[in-house]
Amino acid sequence: MVDTGVAGIKLFRATQSVPCAPAVYEPCVIAIASGAKEAVLDGARYIYDQSRYMCCPISMPVMAGTPSASEGNPLFGVFIALNPRIMSTLAIEMENAGAAIPSSDRRTISSEQGIRLARWDNAFSDSLLRILKLGGNDVDRIVLEEARLRELYYAILKGEAGQFARTAFGAGNAIARSIAHVSANLGEGISIDEMAGRAGLSRAVFHRKFKQATTMSPIQFVKSMRLNKAAMQIAEGMTVSEAAMDVGYLSPSQFSREFKRLYGQSPRQWGDALQS
Incomplete structure (x- = not known):
């Protein structure tokens, strides 16, 4: 760049x-x-x-x-x-x-x-x-x-x-506002009820509209955002534990399990492959 x-x-x-x-x-x-x-x-x-x-x-x-x-x-x-x-x-x-x-x-x-x-x-x-x-x-x-x-x-x-x-940018787009909040606060605790409340929608309506906009459920979206950002940070040289904490994971073992489930490699294997 x-x-x-x-x-x-x-x-x-x-x-x-x-x-x-x-x-x-x-x-x-x-x-x-x-x-x-x-x-x-x-x-x-x-x-x-x-x-x-x-x-x-x-x-x-x-x-x-x-x-x-x-x-x-x-x-x-x-x-x-x-x-x-x-x-x-x-x-x-x-x-x-x-x-x-x-x-x-x-x-x-x-x-x-x-x-x-x-x-x-x-x-x-x-x-x-x-x-x-x-x-x-x-x-x-x-x-x-x-x-x-x-x-x-x-x-x-x-x-x-x-x-x-x-x-996406017009007045009243509640899903876009909710996603902007998630993106800016990945390191914080994010609940689906909070996301729905921020959008001014019931949980059921929010879930349906969110999936229409993103192809993913709110839980899947937040997890993917966190893991993708962590993968990018590891690629840039951040340690696995630092990347996990930065995107809101309190348990390194949970982070490793979810990372491997999504990408087929542990975070350490992912980092080592990029350096080889």
Whole structure:
């Protein structure tokens, strides 16, 4: 990852194949300029390249990799973090300006889960190029950064994944708010009743709506988020015990059992394999 100087915008490259491994996608768009990238969510594979970008408007535990990257076929891409404040403001402004999502479409969108691929269009390409150009001039970046971010986010919200993203960031999306709270507090005790209460829903309704949005039950989601984050931290050099504690596991043996059940290796074996 290489910082561009613009908040939330990074460039990345890969010159070797990387098998899909545990990851946590925070709200983001990933655009590929050359090569292809892959994400797997609950068994569904999403492969995206220079013809389609990936939109993930809520935090999701996934498997991600670059299976086709090589020296002769390098991967180049742009990571775009989605600022919830700006995205929510734009979604509400679009709604107030008369661009409301019809209730029939809203029901269809609510059944889509976690990730959506969208075709590059001219508005997205132009606004992405304009914001990347800011990295070369500090004055331009300071003066224009937020305006260019709004332009890029607006292009996303108007694009093929736009209604999907607007549903996540629009007013009243209780599931998205609940997921944002979970993502920010993985090290704390998280109960399903607390999540449902934060969303303002009964436990039964919350469970049903949550599974519609993420493919997982709330308990499965929290566990996957914790284990994926711990796997990433171990890959970055954190000890197994530190990673377990950081994501809220009080029992190292429970952490090891659940880690091995999900990934087929103990946390120590996982770490050792990455270092070999």
